[in-house]
Amino acid sequence: MQNDSKSGRRKFLRNTLTVAAGSTLIxxxxxxxxxxxxxxxxxxxxxxxxxxxxxxxxxxxxxxxxxxxxxxxxxxxxxxxxxxxxxxxxxFAGRPENKLNRSVFSGLMKKKKSGSITDDEVKELAEIQAEQAAYNDEVTKWRKNADMKxxxxxxxxxxxxxxxxxxxxxxxxxxxxxxxxxxxxxxxxxxxxxxxxxxxxxxxxxxxxxxxxxxxxxxxxxxxxxxxxxxxxxxxxxxxxxxxxxxxxxxxxxxxxxxxxxxxxxxxxxxxxxxxxxxxxxxxxxxxxxxxxxxxxxxxxxxxxxxxxxxxxxxxxxxxxxxxxxxxxxxxxxxxxxxxxxxxxxx
Structure with missing residues (x-):
């Protein structure tokens, strides 16, 4: 019975830690x-x-x-x-949240690189870049006092x-x-x-x-x-x-x-x-x-x-x-x- 108990615990841990990809996270x-x-x-x-x-x-x-x-x-x-x-x-260490939509930003950058970007999209990209620059400054300030613990x-x-x-x-x-x-x-x-x-x-x-x-x-x-x-x-x-x-x-x-x-x-x-x-x-x-x-x-x-x-x-x-x-x-x-x-x- 003791060995069965140990085997059961091992099986429980295995099932807990090794969850199939895409299933509920531990x-x-x-x-x-x-x-x-x-x-x-x-x-x-x-x-x-x-x-x-x-x-x-x-x-x-x-x-x-x-x-x-x-x-x-x-x-x-x-x-x-x-x-x-x-x-x-x-x-995890408490960095300020970045509300920038990276997928939109990446899409606009690809369009700019390919030369297919519209005038309205150029303006949108400039706004996003300005927001990113402001956020970068905020992160720099946070890093100065970030808790290394x-x-x-x-x-x-x-x-x-x-x-x-x-x-x-x-x-x-x-x-x-x-x-x-x-x-x-x-x-x-x-x-x-x-x-x-x-x-x-x-x-x-x-x-x-x-x-x-x-x-x-x-x-x-x-x-x-x-x-x-x-x-x-x-x-x-x-x-x-x-x-x-x-x-x-x-x-x-x-x-x-x-x-x-x-x-x-x-x-x-x-x-x-x-x-x-x-x-x-x-x-x-x-x-x-x-x-x-x-x-x-x-x-x-x-x-x-x-x-x-x-x-x-x-x-x-x-x-x-x-x-x-x-x-x-x-x-x-x-x-x-x-x-x-x-x-x-x-x-």
Missing amino acids: TPSLFGAPSILKYYNKPNSKFNGVQIGVITYSFRSMEDQSAEATLKYILDCGINAIELIGDPAET RFEKFRKMYNDAGVNIYAFKPRNTFGKNNSDADIDWGMKTAKVLGASHVTVEHPSDDPTTLRLGNFAKKHGIYVAYHGHEQQTPTLWDTALKQSKYNALNLDLGHFVAAGNAAPLDIIKNKHEHIKSMHLKDRQTPEHGKGNLVWGSGDTPIESALQLMRDKKYTFPGTVELEYNIPEGSNAVAEVQKCIAFCEKALK
Whole structure:
């Protein structure tokens, strides 16, 4: 009877914690139960020595974006390490609410980029940008007095559940026009969260990478620059010469879509400076640059993972879900597929 009782408790906990993707979320109160989360059923997405993580941006389409819900998505995917976008942690710590409609803003920016924006939409975009600027100022003021104990509590909640935060990417923090206070806050918070590096879009501006490299040295943390289609094998060379704290957040999919030949070579040549690498399956320019379901594009994800395994590279590969989610599915289910792809490649 004693063994049956233990088996019953294990079954109850499994059913409680491993809820199918898209079903009712476990309640925030459960995350205050360290006796459950701290010791039971820790996730593991490290396969044959290669750490696979996810950027929490991948779950942006899920309705609940709270710290607790985001952790639930991560656990549902069996992931034990992440690159954390700032929103879940900052809202958990009391950041003022942003009422900006991001989908409307993104849609207008796409229209502006394509040249299809109307005069009325130009005015609407300008109004939204003004609102965003005012909100950014409000956030900067909040950050100056933000309670770091809330970020410590956030980290503990994630760590107790078996999830490590290896990178932190807060919004509007490390740009050319950000204040010293913003940059200090971002790097200080990253360390509180346990991250080894912060990530930011490569600014293509040498004074900015020099400035960020100096701040990174001050805080004893790396700043890893993310690239899109401006990536070339030499994009990071100046930044790397400026500071040993400047590094790469390589995006292999965007690198392929940019038309670079031999994408595995940049991993081999720059592996000592890569702190994390984004994984997605994009096509070459000749094939249309599409962002596709993994295994159907031109990005050598499988070969890259096997290279990391065979060469014993220690930086994590970060799942970034950017292809269109099929009808009837959701972000959690698609990230699960990406993790399964990685595990199979690394067997």
